[in-house]
Amino acid sequence: MASGDTDNQTKVVVVMVPFIAHGHLNQLLHLSNLVSSYNIPVHFICTTSTLHQARSRLQGLATSDPMIHFHQFETPPFTSPPPDPTNHFPSHLQSSFESTLHLRRPVFDFICSVSKTATRVVVIHDALMSYVVQDVKSISNAECYNFRPLSVFYTFWDLWEKAGRPFEVDMELFNKLPSQNGIVSAEFRLFAKLQHPHMNNDVGDLFDSSRVIEGEFLEYLEREEISGKKKIWAVGPVNPVHTSDVTVLDKNRHKCLQWLDKQPVNSVIYVSFGTTTTFTDDQIRELAIGLERSEQRFIWVVRAADRGDMVGLKDRLVTLPDGFEERVKGKGLIERGWAPQLEILDHSATGGFMSHCGWNSSMESISMGVPMATWPMHSDQPRNAVLITEVLKIGVVVKDWERRNELVTALAVEKAVITLLGSRQGYEMRKRAAKFGDDIKLSMIEGGASRLEMDSFISYIRR
Structure with a gap:
């Protein structure tokens, strides 16, 4: 060295x-x-x-x-x-x-x-x-x-x-x-x-x-x-x-990964909107209902956005609908802290990623061969969503940018999740995403x- x-x-x-x-x-x-x-x-x-x-x-x-x-x-x-x-x-x-x-x-x-x-x-x-x-x-x-x-x-x-x-x-x-x-x-x-x-x-x-x-x-x-x-x-x-390249400080696998170990291949949608997004209570409710009604497995990172002084994680506990966590127990996992995103995306059980389309998250998803459900929030994210859905064709739209001021309904969430995890269209997206993931891995050697x-x-x- x-x-x-x-x-x-x-x-x-x-x-x-x-x-x-x-x-x-x-x-x-x-x-x-x-x-x-x-x-x-x-x-x-x-x-x-x-x-x-x-x-x-x-x-x-x-x-x-x-x-x-x-x-x-x-x-x-x-x-x-x-x-x-x-x-x-x-x-x-x-x-x-x-x-x-x-x-x-x-x-x-x-x-x-x-x-x-x-x-x-x-x-x-x-x-x-x-x-x-x-x-x-x-x-x-x-x-x-x-x-x-x-x-x-x-x-x-x-x-x-x-x-x-x-x-x-x-x-x-x-x-x-x-x-x-x-x-x-x-x-x-x-x-x-x-x-x-x-x-x-x-x-x-x-x-x-x-x-x-x-x-x-x-x-x-x-x-x-x-x-x-x-x-x-x-x-x-x-x-x-390859997340096996990552040195994990904690000797015990994160609970999200332990939970994924028990799920079938490509059966879980990972839901996370980065570090700068906070939803209204109404939007949280619609997202929760949509995930529940889809009857698909999910990991949902439920947390308020970072604050400027970096201490905001616990300042606002996101409230989920009454009884939601109990009803989805076994099928859905709620993570209120920090989730090991790279390792989740690299896990064989993960079949999709609902994301804000920040470029960091997008590159992680593409390099791990995971298709996306796009829900852009600001900055480059609306156009990144077009790259994912229209150019690479490895994503389904949850929210169109031109309708950014509208509430995303539970029905829209349910439809996107089922399309990604439970349809022929989603299967084809996953194949294309896996090919991109393989090609990217080859590009790095x-x-x-x-x-x-x-x-x-x-x-x-x-x-």
Whole structure:
């Protein structure tokens, strides 16, 4: 391992600068593992509270690798209101997002110190931390790479429209894309706008994606009319594709996995809406009734969204309909805490995933060969749902974005679950999803498409 390397003046050192939202943080932690496997030391910058959260959630990934060094920085105090179930976008996190702007100086000072003992410092930053790393361009032996945490599909269409539609594409598909209206709050749009000018400092872009699933859109994105001469690498999936690779801190298997062990193959739908979603009581009731009436097996992660100060998990106990848990006992499992999502998706009993379509969850599902029931909430999620249902054809719609302000009925939930788990259509989706999962696993081994992309990136930063 490189930790034993005494030639401190010839090292390439990587500094990861993640955004604090869990889905973003998760991706760069996984990428840290991939980079460190090439015998390159990684310095991972994080706020104190988010690092504590990551250590508790990520099943020991990265946090036990001696090649990965964690550095905690404090941010000024900020307000941390509870999540608003009536708001699709997690506006309650806005103050915590803005607190990251204060990291500009300490991050720069840290990278300066690292640059004194390395030939080259490679700064990989989340797109939403571009403002924070803007001063790195003044360090002669440091260079920045923009990690884009969203799908290539979403990114291409967004940039293509902003570039004035510079070349012809499949207009039939374009016309199926939901509008961008309402995907983020006005405050977040301003926060994102702060980042844009500083992305010009980057050598290239990294994506948590694979040419196996988004090859056509990567080729579009690589055209000079869209990306100029900027380099692009699709190094994903960054998450492990075999959960046996995951070091589990707890010697006992999680109760969700023990329960899955007792279920038939492809018989369970996993229901989880990420870390930023909180439903109204009415929506919780409709979802519960729909799951019950489907008469299919399920694991449902029932929890309020994260709060900005990372302590929100127990602040609002989600109330389920009277008698629901007793009625579904044996057929359904309610998980109110943190669930090991990767391992659940990789389990042979899991036959579907009802999801908000965040790109982190989507890539995990695709790489594990699991079809999806799509229920987008905000940001890139509505267009990710189109990729899953219309392009890859491995998903069924639970909620259409254009009807985002309507309650999803129990009937809609029931229909989606039965389609995914109990119909010929669902069987065909599962076959296609399994093929994508197999292809992705092959892409990660020596000579595979994603492995070649990662090799190319590592070769470039070692040039």
